Amino acid sequence: MTEASSFTDNDLHLLDRYWRAANYLSVGQIYLMDNPLLREPLKPEHIKPRLLGHWGTTPGLNFIYAHLNHAIRQRNLDILYICGPGHGGPGMVANTWLEGSYSEIYPDISQDADGMKKLFKQFSFPGGIPSHAAAETPGSINEGGELGYSLSHAFGAVFDNPSLIAACVIGDGEAETGPLASSWQGIKFLNAARDGMVLPILHLNGYKIANPTILGRESDDNLRQYFSGLGYEPLLVSGHEPEKMHRAMAGTLAVALDSIQRYQQQARSGTAPAELPRWPMIILRSPKGWTGPQTVDGKKVEDFWRAHQVPVSACRENDAHRDILEGWMRSYHPEDLFDEHGQLKRELQALAPKGDKRMGSTPWANGGRLRRELVTPSLTAYAINVQSPGETQAESTDALGSYLAGIFQHNADNFRLFGPDETASNRLGKVFNVTSRTWQEPVKSYDEQLAKDGRVMEILSEHQCQGWLEGYLLTGRHGLFNCYEAFIHIVDSMFNQHAKWLKVSRALAWRKPVSSLNYLLSSHVWRQDHNGYSHQDPGFIDHVANKKADIVRIYLPPDANTLLCVADHCLKTWDRINVMIAGKQPAPQWLTLAEAEKHCAAGMGIWRWAGNEQEGHAPDVVMACAGDVPTMETLAAVDLLREYLPDLRVRVVNVVDLLALQTQDQHPHGLSDEDFDALFTADTPVVFAFHGYPSLIHRLTYQRNNHRNFHVRGFMEEGTTTTPFDMTVMNELDRFHLAQEAILRVPALQGKADDILDALAEKIAEHHRYVREHGEDLPEVQGWKWPSQQGGENIPE
């Protein structure tokens, strides 16, 4: 451990007082609603009726914050403080108030006694602020709720931000989670020349809610080996005596920052050695609930899990407990910290950085302030040439890959593509014409598309892809996460938390909009026939549909040009989560670019060229579809119906913007009832072929006039390794079943089309026989094309 020569005794004593001030304010937030400066003895009515908050981690967070302040001032750094143990919210609030960031954003919470009283009362109080660091907390980019994502957020934040250091505090509880355990590998994706740096600070206070932590009980030797094996240089700071700890922390931080600056300089001047440097990380062992009550009612509290939340309870009712609280708070000597107006004493104020250098004011924690618009190329160059519907075959995601290559070319440091080793598999490989995968370790002669300055981020961890992208977006950039559809469920909970973050931050005027989080889900349920049942799951969109309508969008483009339009739209939006689902296999193309643009703008529409309605007559049946494979099967079913029942009036409706099915009061994109009825009618049978679980369509349309007539086919949770068409047959979403369903639902056909139903049943039986013998789909299915002579006028204006 090195002692920083520049950390004087005076620095130490001032910094210790600053730390005490933060600790004092943290305790005050948990306990007090009045008498904030303890100008009179504590009385029951000064204490909040409900004591909520987490003390245990807070003194450590405050300790780190104070030392980072010191380093920022000394070295003129830009540091983003990522608070993994964000349930230590009082600490983040206290520090941003001390440095002035808080009162600038929330002027009502002024930097004086009156503001301090409000600061205390509002915490965890109805109408006030949450108990955890959250969107409301200045300087925060993640909410202190679900644990596991701090370090991946930190890496995401510093990619393409060469001047930024993300100081990421990781609690020993969080360190047990899977996502966190894998996120240490982020260091291997960081390019010191182009990116900023993450300084992980593993804060071992030894305990979780009611248990010791695994890493907290590890020997120093094992910890050193573990982090060395991960490629770091671990630096330990351990103890409980404030003076010694201050010196140790200041010295260690200096060593770490020296290393970071040296390695960055080498990388940026081209003088770096071939071997990758071991980047520093700090292990800080300090007692849980440090400086709080040692025991309460004879039970150990400090340095134990009992310090986790409120160390001494019922201080309103219990005089002895209130005495403990008062003694505890006075042990920080508030009179030594705040002047007669309740302002932090001038010499302590000087310890905070100024302006945007303050960690509560850094623009990187309010990424919308830094966000530059994405430059998107014209779609014309990437569009598929569609002469007539169904004639051309193309791979939707291949076209998107070309477009994304264009995005990369126009946005050299402002866009990245993320994926769990699936970018090529999802057929986005055209991006590799203009960039590579990020890879910092040695590259072998036969490796392909790996480069230190690659911009495609691939790691076999959906958690890291999502966490990196969130960090990248929240600091003002743009990105897309491509993933197999089934496995995006791995980040269901991360999606939840990001959606919650967006919901809250959108309501805060000071938080500027950040780019939307965009998902491209490919290798979807209908085309994972080769990988089997574990890879077949379309349920993510059900999960997404639960979130606030303002935040979420779900798109099911039926072909490549619609995918291009949808992606181009999504990439330009902000403060949303967009889900796009598209196949990667060669498939028929339906719409020209111009038609696709109109169709996507409308969200859904009648494909008149595919139906055979007659002017002035209502259709006999509406064949609706959402998703690329359901669209193809629907058109093939219509083809069969035309053959068998040429007089049947069929309408085809295709849905791209799924949530537009909802009513206007349920979703901003929701169609009016009038517009909905114009498409789906008020009383005609609707056979709806859907990409996902059928119940979602019922859930979205149950308020519609014609809902009783909706007959939805989708994924019935039947799957295995088989052929693509057999997947649809297993789930009764294939053309034959859809045609049967249509016939069965048209009242006028009842009892009059039994021969056709039999013929369709025989088709299904023939399929079963053929596929089991030959291992591939019926030639008539494989070779099916939409008969172009049926093509009439295209979708209406």
Next chain:
Amino acid sequence: MTEASSFTDNDLHLLDRYWRAANYLSVGQIYLMDNPLLREPLKPEHIKPRLLGHWGTTPGLNFIYAHLNHAIRQRNLDILYICGPGHGGPGMVANTWLEGSYSEIYPDISQDADGMKKLFKQFSFPGGIPSHAAAETPGSINEGGELGYSLSHAFGAVFDNPSLIAACVIGDGEAETGPLASSWQGIKFLNAARDGMVLPILHLNGYKIANPTILGRESDDNLRQYFSGLGYEPLLVSGHEPEKMHRAMAGTLAVALDSIQRYQQQARSGTAPAELPRWPMIILRSPKGWTGPQTVDGKKVEDFWRAHQVPVSACRENDAHRDILEGWMRSYHPEDLFDEHGQLKRELQALAPKGDKRMGSTPWANGGRLRRELVTPSLTAYAINVQSPGETQAESTDALGSYLAGIFQHNADNFRLFGPDETASNRLGKVFNVTSRTWQEPVKSYDEQLAKDGRVMEILSEHQCQGWLEGYLLTGRHGLFNCYEAFIHIVDSMFNQHAKWLKVSRALAWRKPVSSLNYLLSSHVWRQDHNGYSHQDPGFIDHVANKKADIVRIYLPPDANTLLCVADHCLKTWDRINVMIAGKQPAPQWLTLAEAEKHCAAGMGIWRWAGNEQEGHAPDVVMACAGDVPTMETLAAVDLLREYLPDLRVRVVNVVDLLALQTQDQHPHGLSDEDFDALFTADTPVVFAFHGYPSLIHRLTYQRNNHRNFHVRGFMEEGTTTTPFDMTVMNELDRFHLAQEAILRVPALQGKADDILDALAEKIAEHHRYVREHGEDLPEVQGWKWPSQQGGENIPE
């Protein structure tokens, strides 16, 4: 590296031939539908039309399998082979066929040329078997689809199985995932005296689908440090020359098994040193696609990612490719491996273990064979005494904790409780009266409820809790996972995969039923007022409801006695996933144990004592509820309605078994339409107070006669840190909003109850004022009790 003296040259040559046989069969499965023994030159028609499967990992899996066979025979071990890279399905199938397990289970796939032909054709073929190791695969307990869970399954499998060794192969792709990265810590929860042992075999073949792997490119030195830091003794086997590799692997495996047996003996004889041993783990570096084509069309295949799936494609159409395939297959010298009948040569047959020692036949991979019924105590001792509805207050999960303590007492080695550091927080602490938390590291004097032989498994990783429990259940035992409701989404995808596994395994007669996977979700959305928005999410049940109706159950017990009945039922079931959601806070108790039993058996019912219907009159409004907080708010709303509108005929319906709301054809528990209408009527307004997102109730009931009249209140995705009652007000689920809704929905009251609506609106305004001033709920809300004088007859027979 130690050379095992017992591994002779003859052993080596036989084992190498066995390995070649497995490799031959693996390639055959991917490519051939005829000519299995290559008795004639390969022709196009011998090749499958679609080539599906994963070669890359397979030779390594086969290599390990052959060496484990050797060790089993030498040491008479029970080894469970957990195949993390389960997409190497051909290897698992090949080996279980070679050893005879496969043909015993599937007699049609006999051990001869005819069987081999069928074995080849069925693989990845419609009507055949999946391409990955799956439920269909003998010897497997996890499907090779989603990666990340193999090592947690392995630990779960060996808990309380002292004679078992789980040899867990982990691919370097899987090793990048979060869940896998944290699962190495499982070793710290393993008690060598009582549990079996996991032997992790990290298989570094260097590449994923299209990328190098992180660990594959690590230096040996970093790998050693990493695994040493985690508490293991890493043993490296590295190379590509078969003979050297066989010797190295045999020697290393001997060292590892010696260590395991020595440490186990020490632990079991009480002679273990105080310090925990470093358990061995093996790092096997071998080329991806080992022994396959080195190059194809001039491109590197072996030892590169191009070997991942089908190394040489289009062998039907492309003669040169077919030649490569034929040369590759013949390089294994099938004539040297199989006799004229296509049977494995006798001297090679002798290499497989016998009977249940075969890894494809081990009963631990078919846990139902070993499953002993759980002994459940009578509920009487744990029931809450309820004299009249609403009079008693109790904590539901506290009562459950007492019951679980009883379970522990009756099932000393057959039940465990899992939770992410939340068992105490979820108020199940009574279990600590009879057992402790599992903790193998040193225990400090002031630690509480930690013990080497504890049976409560706590780690701050939902992934590990779920993975351990799955492994424990799949090997024949019983368990319960308790978790905060919001964070169970972390394992959404694991839930999916387990549900899929159960669906498939239930259809396989040879797979015996395993105990259900039981979730207790507490600290639920309505009582995470203190932790804030990130902790407020009831969406898991939406996710669950998507899965096959046969598999899933969702229970929302309204009080402690119903929770006891539900839990007692769930713990006795098999091959299902049961979700129970119950609060942990003191709350009014409604039903006696006898009433609870009847209510739970019915799934839902009218609470006549709570309503005021009149004989012979239809109710004016049905107040329905599901969930403990919604039930309380509904009864409080009914209390208000009685006060304001004593003549209003109100019916109260409580729903415990949520999926019984579905129709009979949707779910086995579904009520008949007649029974449903008897509860909810065909035309009366229903105000439904629901625990989760309102849309779920619509989705479950849209086919019901009275669906149009369902007005559902639930979580509207509004939350923050506030009071419990304010949570319900924010989401309009509180008594005042429910009473308003009831009045607005009763036609006879239209325009006649505006004063009451105003009074209710004023109540809401009063709440807002009060809670923001005092920080706690209105006294009348906090002190509310169901007026016992209203109590009439209890729920009907």
